Amino acid sequence: MEHTVKQVAQRVELPSRTVRYYDRIGLVSPQKRSEAGYRLYGPEDEGRLHFVRQAKRIGFSLDEIRELIAAAQSGCCDELVPELERLLADKVAQVDERIADLHAFRGRLTAYQAGRGSSCGCSDHGAFCGCLNDAPVPETKTKEVTSMACQCGCNTTTETTETTDPTTTDAGECSCGCADPTRSGDACGCGGEKRDADGEPQTA
Numbered sequence: 691m692e693h694t695v696k697q698v699a700q701r702v703e704l705p706s707r708t709v710r711y712y713d714r715i716g717l718v719s720p721q722k723r724s725e726a727g728y729r730l731y732g733p734e735d736e737g738r739l740h741f742v743r744q745a746k747r748i749g750f751s752l753d754e755i756r757e758l759i760a761a762a763q764s765g766c767c768d769e770l771v772p773e774l775e776r777l778l779a780d781k782v783a784q785v786d787e788r789i790a791d792l793h794a795f796r797g798r799l800t801a802y803q804a805g806r807g808s809s810c811g812c813s814d815h816g817a818f819c820g821c822l823n824d825a826p827v828p829e830t831k832t833k834e835v836t837s838m839a840c841q842c843g844c845n846t847t848t849e850t851t852e853t854t855d856p857t858t859t860d861a862g863e864c865s866c867g868c869a870d871p872t873r874s875g876d877a878c879g880c881g882g883e884k885r886d887a888d889g890e891p892q893t894a
Contacts, residue, residue: 691733692722698731702739709739717752717759718742749781791829798826 699706712718713729718738722730731739738759745755754777761770802825 692730693736694724695729695731698736698739701736702743704739704743712739712742715752717756749785750777795826795828798828802826 693701695709696706699709702709709718713720718735720729720731720735722732724730741759741762742755745758750758758770758773758777761773764770806824
């Protein structure tokens with residue numbers, strides 16, 4: 691049985707605009723159309739959407755999901771399982787690193803909390819309150835970040851940036867400036883939508 695975008699979106703518990711986005715980027719693109727020209731999703735298309743949804747839920751990027759789909763297209767798990775194990779190992783390592791960064795940052799925060807006392811101590815702070823002048827600064831780490839803020843064609847560059855806060859994400863900003871909320875919705879191909887690091891729409 692075949693389903694429209696709205697119907698299959700309900701079946702796989704994804705927003706319709708996300709299903710359309712996956713079609714637009716070639717991740718899950720149904721080949722069949724209705725007489726009126728609407729996309730029709732068959733059982734295999736629905737299965738792919740479910741696969742993508744589950745992979746996203748455990749933290750895989752769309753590029754990683756493409757790799758898994760390519761491995762799964764052989765029709766058996768012999769090629770998929772090794773690739774899945776590799777990506778899972780990488781993901782666990784990333785999570786462990788993240789936890790270590792947050793744990794270290796927590797240590798600096800608690801040390802600062804314990805050492806600052808209850809008094810303000812900013813009698814000589816200048817023009818504004820200086821209570822946070824000696825606040826701990828997160829360690830600086832150099833990471834490779836790919837700009838994925840929009841789909842206007844400016845998300846293809848990978849650059850080395852310095853991240854100083856372990857509480858922030860690694861997603862880059864759009865190099866054309868279309869991530870600026872002051873710009874109009876038709877300023878670029880992303881339509882001004884809120885998107886994640888994969889450029890995926892985050893609203894239903």
